Amino acid sequence: MRAITITEPGGPDVLAWNEVPDPVPGAGEVLIRTAASAVNRADLLQRQGLYSPPAGASPYPGLEASGVDAATGEPVCALLGGGGYAELVAVPAAHTLPVPKGLSVEEAAALPEVACTVWSNLGHDLRGKTLLIHGGGSGIGTFAIQYGVALGATVVTTARKSKHDRLTELGAHRTIDYTDEDWAADVRADIILDIIGARYLARNVEALATGGRLAIIGMQGGAKAELDLRALGTKQGSISMTLLRARGHDEKAAIVRGVREHVWPLVESGAIKPVIYRRVPMSQAAEAHRIVEASDHLGKVLLTVS
Numbered sequence: 001m002r003a004i005t006i007t008e009p010g011g012p013d014v015l016a017w018n019e020v021p022d023p024v025p026g027a028g029e030v031l032i033r034t035a036a037s038a039v040n041r042a043d044l045l046q047r048q049g050l051y052s053p054p055a056g057a058s059p060y061p062g063l064e065a066s067g068v069d070a071a072t073g074e075p076v077c078a079l080l081g082g083g084g085y086a087e088l089v090a091v092p093a094a095h096t097l098p099v100p101k102g103l104s105v106e107e108a109a110a111l112p113e114v115a116c117t118v119w120s121n122l123g124h125d126l127r128g129k130t131l132l133i134h135g136g137g138s139g140i141g142t143f144a145i146q147y148g149v150a151l152g153a154t155v156v157t158t159a160r161k162s163k164h165d166r167l168t169e170l171g172a173h174r175t176i177d178y179t180d181e182d183w184a185a186d187v188r189a190d191i192i193l194d195i196i197g198a199r200y201l202a203r204n205v206e207a208l209a210t211g212g213r214l215a216i217i218g219m220q221g222g223a224k225a226e227l228d229l230r231a232l233g234t235k236q237g238s239i240s241m242t243l244l245r246a247r248g249h250d251e252k253a254a255i256v257r258g259v260r261e262h263v264w265p266l267v268e269s270g271a272i273k274p275v276i277y278r279r280v281p282m283s284q285a286a287e288a289h290r291i292v293e294a295s296d297h298l299g300k301v302l303l304t305v306s
Contacts, residue, residue: 003060003086004285004303009049012286012293015061023058023083023090030093031070036109036279037062037084038139039288039301041195041218042245046082047289054246058083058090061285062303063245065089066099066109075099077108079116079256081245084109085285087305094253097260100267103274110274110300114143115263117244120255121193121215124262127152132189132207134196136172137163139300140217142275144193145170147263150271153191158183163298170275183207191215198222208237216241275299281306 003020025031043061045051053059062084066077070088078096083089099108117140122131131148135141136157148155149171156174157167164175176183184203192204192214199221204214205228212235232239247255266272275298280288282303291301 001087002283003083004062004282005060006047009047012047012289014047015286015289017283017285020060020086022088023086025090028092028094029090030076030096032065032067032076032078032089032091032096033070034065034084034087034089034282034305035067036106036305037065037086037282037303038109038113039285039292039303040064040113040139041220041292043085044289044293053082057081058086061085062089064109064112065091066105066107066112067305068105069096075105075108077105077112079112079244079252085282085303092249092253094249095256097256097264100264102268102270106279106302106304107274107276109302110139110276111143111267112259113244114139114300115259115267116252116255117217118144118147118193119259119263120244121217121240121242122147122191124151126191129190130154130156130188130209132183132187132192133157133172134178134192134194134200135159135218135220136167136175137295137298138195139275140193140195142167142170142299143272145172146272147266149173150266156183156187156189160295162296166298188212193217196221198225201225201227202231205231205235205237208232208235210236212237214239217243277301279304 065084131153136159158178161177184206188209195218197219277297
């Protein structure tokens with residue numbers, strides 16, 4: 001098969017479309033003939049040598065993929081520890097999902113990572129709550145906005161001004177330009193979903209409502225910051241930090257089951273739709289990485305296999 005390999009840590013040009021050995025499924029695994037994968041921030045970090053795959057995972061980038069089960073011909077999508085940037089991928093059967101009704105196989109590649117991340121951090125009890133989502137124009141953000149609205153939350157999101165109209169169309173009740181608005185001063189959120197990390201920590205605590213929860217899922221703004229425990233204690237707040245890729249097999253399987261039960265019906269009803277910015281041939285993964293690094297996109301960038 002062919003796969004995107006990382007020739008050395010560096011910029012997008014270190015990605016190469018090379019012939020590599022086919023994966024051999026292990027016990028409990030299925031082999032997927034890939035139709036598409038999607039670019040996630042973790043892939044950019046892996047390319048730079050800053051985020052190694054977990055033990056036993058494929059060395060190739062790609063945390064999600066869609067295609068057909070090579071044994072049954074059934075259309076599926078999957079949550080991966082790595083290896084999505086390839087024509088074939090072996091994955092535990094427990095980490096696969098059927099392609100939702102109404103979506104193409106390619107479109108389904110935009111869902112596994114964001115659906116599992118959002119559901120595992122937000123749960124399904126959001127009615128009447130205020131949800132603040134940072135990075136509303138990202139793949140995570142565009143999915144989380146629709147998810148929160150579908151479950152009855154009041155959704156506030158931060159994003160560049162150029163993206164506000166589209167995020168409002170997705171259902172956001174309020175959009176804030178993080179470049180010149182003090183969102184921490186007047187937002188009081190029951191739940192904050194944050195991809196930034198250290199740079200936003202103090203302001204996130206300020207923006208919590210009493211009894212609120214901060215769910216950190218990324219570190220685009222750094223990994224280390226000072227936390228004023230008195231400020232957090234005054235809010236009676238809590239903070240969680242999770243990385244989906246680092247979770248164990250059984251935990252991922254439980255998340256996938258939860259997504260199939262609670263999230264897939266929302267997708268199949270049309271309440272949540274994958275937001276796809278662009279499709280790029282997988283052999284041109286370097287160009288897809290440049291698009292995501294520029295942060296001008298809205299939604300997911302897909303890598304397609306002919």
